[in-house]
Amino acid sequence: MEIINAAKPKHHDCSDHQGTDTEVVNPAANFGALNNRYHEEFGFQPLNKVETPPEVPEIRVNGVLIDENSVLAEVQYHPAETKRAAMIKAAEYLIIKELIVQRAKELDFNVTANSLDTAAEYELLEQMMELEAKVPVATEEECQRFYEQNQDKFRTSPLVELRHILIAAMPEDVELRMQTKEIAKQIIEELKACPGDFEKMVSRHSACPSKETKGSLGQISKGQTVPEFEKVIFAAESGLVTSPIETRYGFHVAFIDRKVEGQALPYEYVQEKVSDYLNEKVTRKNTAQYIQALINDADITGFTFTAESSPLIQ
Numbered sequence: 328m329e330i331i332n333a334a335k336p337k338h339h340d341c342s343d344h345q346g347t348d349t350e351v352v353n354p355a356a357n358f359g360a361l362n363n364r365y366h367e368e369f370g371f372q373p374l375n376k377v378e379t380p381p382e383v384p385e386i387r388v389n390g391v392l393i394d395e396n397s398v399l400a401e402v403q404y405h406p407a408e409t410k411r412a413a414m415i416k417a418a419e420y421l422i423i424k425e426l427i428v429q430r431a432k433e434l435d436f437n438v439t440a441n442s443l444d445t446a447a448e449y450e451l452l453e454q455m456m457e458l459e460a461k462v463p464v465a466t467e468e469e470c471q472r473f474y475e476q477n478q479d480k481f482r483t484s485p486l487v488e489l490r491h492i493l494i495a496a497m498p499e500d501v502e503l504r505m506q507t508k509e510i511a512k513q514i515i516e517e518l519k520a521c522p523g524d525f526e527k528m529v530s531r532h533s534a535c536p537s538k539e540t541k542g543s544l545g546q547i548s549k550g551q552t553v554p555e556f557e558k559v560i561f562a563a564e565s566g567l568v569t570s571p572i573e574t575r576y577g578f579h580v581a582f583i584d585r586k587v588e589g590q591a592l593p594y595e596y597v598q599e600k601v602s603d604y605l606n607e608k609v610t611r612k613n614t615a616q617y618i619q620a621l622i623n624d625a626d627i628t629g630f631t632f633t634a635e636s637s638p639l640i641q
Contacts (some may be wrong), residue, residue, distance in 0.1 A: 382414065386418060387628045391627055398414055404420075422630060473601055475501060486587040492532050492542055493577055508571055555573065
């Protein structure tokens with residue numbers, strides 16, 4: 328920008344000067360050069376030369392670059408408590424994917440990293456393991472032994488027949504929830520003295536649609552109500568539950584009329600389920616070992632797999 332001097336310039340008579348013309352020096356002309364020399368001498372760098380360090384270091388897998396942009400783009404698919412943890416998961420995934428692609432090419436599979444979605448990755452990995460690491464199948468003897476050692480896993484769901492009274496209060500209304508809890512406690516004390524008053528208490532206090540059926544929920548099995556309610560009623564004995572049951576809907580007063588314990592299922596009913604479970608477990612273990620072997624044999628720079636890192640494709 329040109330600076331205009333508003334002062335009237337003085338008249339100079341050229342005849343007063345002898346020899347060559349005298350150059351008028353601008354005192355600011357050499358400021359930039361002096362400033363740069365000052366920075367160099369004292370170890371400072373101009374602000375416009377400072378670069379922001381990358382969030383992700385350069386990662387290479389057997390010489391193939393996995394750049395920062397690829398890792399940051401992958402982060403969205405690996406939720407974690409912190410951004411750093413998500414970036415680590417994303418980097419692990421991309422490294423493993425690259426290792427699988429490289430090994431697949433060595434086995435003459437026609438594949439590229441960009442052509443693989445998640446389903447294709449699993450399919451490719453299964454084909455590779457079929458060639459290099461056949462997964463054993465659980466034997467009948469192993470299935471039978473697992474069934475006998477885990478009887479509690481193979482039972483019918485218990486049933487509970489009950490009635491209840493809901494004193495409603497949403498979680499965000501702290502004051503109302505405190506009041507409803509006290510009301511529920513009072514109802515329980517009254518029912519201890521007069522159990523026959525349950526129907527009357529339902530009519531007077533319950534905010535549940537079951538109010539129309541005298542508070543009855545009929546027979547329920549696990550998974551039919553909210554977990555916090557189930558946890559209490561399936562552990563309680565028959566009769567009046569002596570403490571209010573807190574749920575997201577408020578506080579419940581419950582009376583269990585009948586309980587039917589779960590029954591053990593014969594092996595013939597669960598044989599296929601046991602076999603599928605054991606085969607899946609073995610497959611996951613072998614897959615982890617196969618990928619870990621790829622990691623161990625690879626030249627990976629810029630990233631270190633820790634003992635806590637899962638070698639499985641997420």
